[in-house]
Amino acid sequence: MKFLKDFFEKTEPLVQKGAKYHWLQSVHDGFFTFLFVPKTTAKTGAHIHDYIDMKRTMSLVVLSVVPALLFGMYNVGYQHFKAIGELASTGFFDLFFYGFLKVLPVVIVSYVVGLGIEFAFAQMRGHEINEGFLVSGILIPLVMPIETPLWMVGVATAFAVIFGKEVFGGTGMNIWNPALIARAFLFFAYPAQMSGNSVWVALGKNDVPIDGFTGATPMADAAAGNINFNVADAFFGLIPGSIGETSVLAIMLGAFILIVTGIGNWKIMISTIAGGLVMGILLNIFAVNPFMELPFWQHLLLGGFAFGAIFMATDPVSAAQTERGKWIYGFLIGILAILIRVVNPAFPEGMMLAILLMNTFAPLIDHYVVQGHIKRRMKRAQISA
Template sequence: MKFLKNFFERTEPLVQKGAKYHWLQSVHDGFFTFLFVPKQTSKTGTHIHDYIDLKRTMSIVVMALIPSLLFGMYNVGLQHYKAIGEMAAVGFFDMFLYGLLKVLPIVIVSYVVGLGIEFAFAQMRGHEINEGFLVSGMLIPLVMPVETPLWMIAVATAFAVIFGKEVFGGTGMNIWNPALLARAFLFFAYPAQMSGNAVWVALGKGDVPIDGFTGATPMADAAAGNITFSAADAFFGFIPGSIGETSTLAILIGAVILLVTGIGNWKIMLSTVAGGVVMGILLNIFAVNAYMELPFWQHLFLGGFAFGTVFMATDPVSAAQTEKGKWIYGFLIGILAILIRVVNPAYPEGMMLAILLMNTFAPLIDHYVVQGHIKRRLKRAKVTA
């Protein structure tokens, strides 16, 4: 690491304004400050100084995503060999290696395309490189079906970065969660490639005729009243689904990391779960079909509910900012996620749309919370006057 630090310090004068490679300043600074804590500090005014900055914050979130990523790789291999009927002939490492070879290209494409665009915009503007894509670049692959074509990953990533972030001013200015925006873009632009049974399980070329394979997610099975999974399988993640969303256990490990380090917001997580539980109970009480009869607590393990609660709803940029607003914001996400997935027969999920909808209304929630505080203080002022 000392060698790298010396290299960056020696080459720093070469990328300064007016130097030969000045056009690489943003790239040089981006890599340098990612690997090492910046040596700059504020010189005027009053500032809060801390050992952690945005890059270190984003790095912790990526660390929290690692359990979901690793389990997702294993589960991709597990579902593959289960589908082709060769479970008895392979072991853990065979499954993990297969999943690694399927998932790693998706992660690489996401980072190469996304960071490439971020670097280009930073150079054009003469600004520092935004750190936010460190997390978005990992989230995008984890919310995708494993059989999503790489070119679609590239197009969705480009759309999310350009239209979800850069047009608003970059990291910290975006209205919607970029990773969910990429998922929504693909869902509505290429529905044939993003839905159905085939996209959730990697079969491999020539392994199984598609007509003889049924790999519907538990969400689709539950919507059809054909529950073929156990609660334990849903919790541990041994089910088909998006790469990083199947294992609630792995997601909870990530949640612990975020909460212990103070990065994640427990109020949004708790209120989202509360909203999901309330709506699930109401649907159980007034059930008129098999999906509404699904025990409310099982909704918390299925689909993207747990993943969205921990890693998407808590996005500090697109979520509500006021303390009371965070409770309202999370609760409504939980309510809407379960309502959309159960009531809408054409879309047996709901977390993506619920979070994006509440991203849109988060500023409005904060506005009314702030206005409420102002009105209460004005009333107290009149009473004491």
């Protein structure tokens, strides 16, 4: 790595203000601080200095998503060869490699478009490159159906970065989760490419599925009153669905990494799951259709609930900031996610809408939590006086 550090140090004078390549200063600084510890520290004010900076934090989040990404690649191949009737004769590496070739272009498009826009905005403003897209760039592909056209991924990514982040001032200023903004944009702008039975399984132009093939997700079947799925397959992830959302086991591995490293907020994770379980129990009690009769705990295995609870709801920028607010915020996400998916047939997956809605109300939740603390302290002050 020393030759890389020497390269950046030698080229640094060329990108300084007034130099020939000054317009590349933000890009140069962004790559250097991603690979190496920054050479500068805060000069004024009170600051906490730690060995881990924002780029290292974001890198750990990306690492936590890797299990879901790798399994998603395998599952893309698994669903493909299952659909064309060749699963039994296809080996593990063939399944994974097929999915790898399908998923990799989606990841590349997401990062190229998103980072390109980030670099452009950073250079225009004369700021450092925001680190947030290191995470958003990998989350966006994972919440997409595998058959989403690459140009749609690019358009959705551009929309998420520009209108979900940059118009608010960049990383740390956005009020909604950018990855969910990308998915919501496609969901409402191109619903045919984001729903239905054909978008979850990659068949290709020349592959013809066997008779009776359906690529519907178990949750879509359940919403239609056809509750017939294997619980073990749903837990391990061998079901149709968005690229990175199917395997609860892989998502749990990511949650373990986030909690152990102290990056992810376990309070939001637990409260979101608790909210989902409570609403599932209530729907079981007052069931009037087959979907409401689905055992409450099985809701956690379907759709994007687990992925949303671990990687989306815990976004430190758009989530609640107060400790009590985090419990309330997560619990309401779980409640709304199950309520929307079961009660409203137009939205069989409610996690996206639930998180975006609670992103909007997170500041209000924090406001009332803070006001409650102030009132209690004022009462104690009056009593002691």
